[in-house]
Amino acid sequence: MNAPAPLQTSYAPRRWRPAPLITGTAALHVGAAAAMLLEPATWPWATGSVIASHLVLTAAGLWPKSALLGPNWTRLPPSPDANDRIALTIDDGPDPEVTPRVLDLLDEHSARATFFCIGERAQRHPQIVEQIAARGHAVENHSQRHRHHFSLSAPGALRREIEAGQRTLTQITGTRPLFFRAPAGLRNPFLEPVLCDLGLQLASWTRRGFDTRERDAGKVTQRLLDGLAPRDILLIHDGHAARGADGAPVILKVLPELLRTAAQAQLRWTTLREALDENTPKNAPIPVQKAIDAAPFDKI
Structure with missing residues (x-):
């Protein structure tokens, strides 16, 4: 078998961008808390909406091919x-x-x-x-x-x-x-x-x-x-x-x-x-690894 071409082996940490489901859930929590503070009688609706949002998050995590919680390779990227x-x-x-x-x-x-x-x-x-x-x-x-x-x-x-x-x-x-x-x-x-x-x-x-x-x-x-x-x-x-x-x-x-x-x-x-x-630009510099790369392996 022919040896593969040399590949990049070092990638910098990615910037975390919360998925829409995550930001929407956070906003719902804030809204539910505000609603109960301003109008305590709304607590059943506020509590119910928070519980419903948690059920949606749980379902997203139980679906292996879901991208609702963040990027997820289910197919090779187009190129x-x-x-x-x-x-x-x-x-x-x-x-x-x-x-x-x-x-x-x-x-x-x-x-x-x-x-x-x-x-x-x-x-x-x-x-x-x-x-x-x-x-x-x-x-x-x-x-x-x-x-x-x-x-x-x-x-x-x-x-x-x-x-x-x-x-x-x-x-x-x-x-x-x-x-x-x-x-x-x-x-x-x-x-x-x-x-x-x-x-x-x-x-x-x-x-x-x-x-x-x-x-x-x-x-x-x-x-x-x-x-x-x-x-x-x-x-x-x-x-x-x-x-x-x-x-x-x-x-x-x-x-x-x-x-x-x-x-x-x-x-x-x-x-x-x-x-x-x-799918990485060929002229892109290879980022410097984080300090964890240099940490001794026995520090686990």
């Missing part, structure tokens, strides 16, 4: 180079049994993928993460511990979890992740400001196979290929992979068909990192 590109993202690894076999399949088809790795798993199997990077794939942040209550965390807890994942993966690969995917895709309004401060971009997907629970490889493949189009971002799992009736991880049966079909459709695989680099 002249994206007209025949699709992205394969692989979550929850590394897995010592599955990931090396996934890498071999990708090599056979000259395909590059984006691996969203869990920090703790990466610490247990650093040599596999090194292999992912060495074989031309991108390693991105899927949190340090992949806790199921991640979306219920306060800003400080979110930052500690994401920052720990950043440091773990940077220490192993020598390259800072540029993307973050929340565990199960679930999040809350506090996540985007943290990602902005850490220079990370949230990424979800266009379509997924539900291959952590679906044991039928044919059904997983159909979900991924149904309506496949340029700029799609696909999600499968090398960690927590479901197993078919024969005991084999489903991903190992899904990948060959997926890669063959993409080749027949003349679609080319790219990484999210490459797509980001292609």
Whole structure:
């Protein structure tokens, strides 16, 4: 497989711009408080409106492909180079049994993928993460511990979890992740400001196979290929992979068909990192990293 072109590996923190839903909710809270102060009898309506706004925020966080809480990559950004590109993202690894076999399949088809790795798993199997990077794939942040209550965390807890994942993966690969995917895709309004401060971009997907629970490889493949189009971002799992009736991880049966079909459709695989680099002006200076980059890795 040909080595990818050198990419930018350093991006400055992004400026946080509250999404309209966030600013609208804040304004509603202020209005509700003012209404109760000026006319106490309005408290049922004011309280009800605040509760309703919180329900909307919760629903937005429970919808992985939502952009209501802030920017979220559900497809590759439009560009002249994206007209025949699709992205394969692989979550929850590394897995010592599955990931090396996934890498071999990708090599056979000259395909590059984006691996969203869990920090703790990466610490247990650093040599596999090194292999992912060495074989031309991108390693991105899927949190340090992949806790199921991640979306219920306060800003400080979110930052500690994401920052720990950043440091773990940077220490192993020598390259800072540029993307973050929340565990199960679930999040809350506090996540985007943290990602902005850490220079990370949230990424979800266009379509997924539900291959952590679906044991039928044919059904997983159909979900991924149904309506496949340029700029799609696909999600499968090398960690927590479901197993078919024969005991084999489903991903190992899904990948060959997926890669063959993409080749027949003349679609080319790219990484999210490459797509980001292609949409960054080539003459733009690489921003200086924040002081966190220079912090010792053992200060987690």
